[in-house]
Amino acid sequence: MAVTAPAATLEPPVALIAEITHRCPLSCAYCSNPLELERSAAELGTSDWLRVIEEAAALGVLHLHFTGGEPLARRDLATLVRHAAALQLYTNLITSGVQLDDRAMLALAEAGIDHIQLSFQDVEPERGDASGGLKGGHARKLAAAARIVAAQVPLTLNFVVHRGNIDRIPAMIALGERLGASRIEIAHVQYHGWALLNRASLLPTAEQLAVATAGVGAARARLGSRIPVDYVLPDYFATRPKACMGGWGRRAMNISPSGKALPCHAAESLPGFDFPSVRDTSLGAIWNGSEAFARFRGTDWAPEPCRSCKHLEADLGGCRCQAFALTGEAARTDPACKLSPDHHIVRQAIADAVAANDLQPRRIGLFGRAATR
Numbered sequence: 347m348a349v350t351a352p353a354a355t356l357e358p359p360v361a362l363i364a365e366i367t368h369r370c371p372l373s374c375a376y377c378s379n380p381l382e383l384e385r386s387a388a389e390l391g392t393s394d395w396l397r398v399i400e401e402a403a404a405l406g407v408l409h410l411h412f413t414g415g416e417p418l419a420r421r422d423l424a425t426l427v428r429h430a431a432a433l434q435l436y437t438n439l440i441t442s443g444v445q446l447d448d449r450a451m452l453a454l455a456e457a458g459i460d461h462i463q464l465s466f467q468d469v470e471p472e473r474g475d476a477s478g479g480l481k482g483g484h485a486r487k488l489a490a491a492a493r494i495v496a497a498q499v500p501l502t503l504n505f506v507v508h509r510g511n512i513d514r515i516p517a518m519i520a521l522g523e524r525l526g527a528s529r530i531e532i533a534h535v536q537y538h539g540w541a542l543l544n545r546a547s548l549l550p551t552a553e554q555l556a557v558a559t560a561g562v563g564a565a566r567a568r569l570g571s572r573i574p575v576d577y578v579l580p581d582y583f584a585t586r587p588k589a590c591m592g593g594w595g596r597r598a599m600n601i602s603p604s605g606k607a608l609p610c611h612a613a614e615s616l617p618g619f620d621f622p623s624v625r626d627t628s629l630g631a632i633w634n635g636s637e638a639f640a641r642f643r644g645t646d647w648a649p650e651p652c653r654s655c656k657h658l659e660a661d662l663g664g665c666r667c668q669a670f671a672l673t674g675e676a677a678r679t680d681p682a683c684k685l686s687p688d689h690h691i692v693r694q695a696i697a698d699a700v701a702a703n704d705l706q707p708r709r710i711g712l713f714g715r716a717a718t719r
C-alpha cells in the first residue's frame with residue numbers, strides 16, 4: 347500500500363459500509379454494483395470481519411452499514427451484528443428482505459440490530475416481481491416489513507425510482523405508511539456499474555421528474571416529522587452535483603466483499619489506484635495513510651472551474667466515479683455540474699433516453715457463480 351503522511355486534523359470516518367457479499371437473489375436492472383462482481387470464494391471470512399469491526403470501533407467509527415448484494419446471503423450476519431452491537435456501534439442492515447424469514451429476524455433482533463432499510467422495487471406484486479426478477483419476491487418483502495415492525499426495529503422503506511416506476515411515488519409513500527415505516531427514502535438510480543448500461547431506459551423524463559418532485563413535496567407537507575421522506579434531485583437533472591459520500595475519504599469507508607477498502611463502492615472502477623486490503627492493513631492505517639484515500643480528499647486536487655468556484659467547499663467538485671465514467675478522467679469536474687465543460691454529456695444522455703423496453707437484468711445469484719454480464 348502506498349502511504350502518505352496523514353493530515354494533522356483528520357477526523358475518523360463516521361460510517362463503515364460493509365459490503366459483506368455481492369451475492370443476491372434479485373436481478374435489478376438498476377443495480378449500481380460493479381460490472382465485475384467478487385465471487386463468494388473470495389469473500390472475507392467471519393473472523394476477518396470480526397477483526398475489521400473491532401478496528402472500526404477503535405478508529406472511532408459510529409455507524410456500521412451491512413450491505414451487498416444481499417447481506418442475508420451470509421449465514422454469519424447475526425454474529426457480525428452482535429459483535430458490532432457489543433462494541434457500541436450503531437448497526438444498520440440494508441436488505442431486499444426476501445430472505446428475512448422468522449428465524450433470520452429473531453436472530454437479528456437478538457443480536458441487537460438497530461435499524462433495517464428494506465428495499466421495494468415497486469408497489470404491486472406483478473411489477474415488483476418483474477423488476478426484481480423473483481416470483482413472489484414482493485410478497486416476501488411485505489412479510490419482511492411486518493416482521494421488522496413486530497420486532498420493534500425501526501424500518502426505513504427504500505424505493506429506487508426510474509422511468510418505469512417514478513409515476514407511482516404517491517403509492518410508494520402510501521405503502522410505507524401502511525407498513526409502519528418510520529422513514530421513507532425515494533432514491534433515484536445512481537448511474538454507476540450495471541445501472542449505467544441501462545441508463546437510456548432508466549432515466550425519467552423532465553416532465554416525470556417534475557410531477558414526482560411535486561408529489562414528494564405534498565407528501566412531506568402532509569406527513570411532517572411523523573414519517574420523514576428522504577428525496578434529492580437526481581444528478582442528471584440538477585445544476586450542481588452533490589458532495590459524493592460527503593467527500594472522498596472524509597466521512598465513510600467502504601469495504602468490498604473480498605476486503606478491498608474503498609472511498610465509495612464505485613471507486614473500484616477507477617484506474618491507477620492501489621486500493622489497500624483489510625486482509626493485510628488495519629483500518630486505521632488505511633484511513634490515515636493510504637495514498638488512494640488521500641488522492642481526492644479535500645479540494646487541493648480540484649481543476650478549474652471548481653478551483654475558483656464558490657461552491658467547492660460545499661460539493662467538493664462532485665463525484666470522481668461519475669467524472670471518470672462519463673469523461674474517462676477521474677480528476678475532472680463532475681459533468682453533472684452545469685459549469686463543467688463536459689456538461690453536454692449529461693444533457694445528451696437525457697436527450698438520448700428513450701422509453702425503451704430493453705432493460706438488461708443483473709443476474710448475480712446466491713452462490714456467486716452466475717454470470718456477471
Ligand code: SF4
Nearest residue numbers: 370372373374377415
Ligand atoms: S440486484 Fe437489486 S437487490 Fe441485488 S444488490 Fe443489486 S440493486 Fe440490490
Ligand code: SF4
Nearest residue numbers: 652655657658663683
Ligand atoms: S464548478 Fe465545481 S465546485 Fe463549482 S458548482 Fe460545479 S462542481 Fe461544484
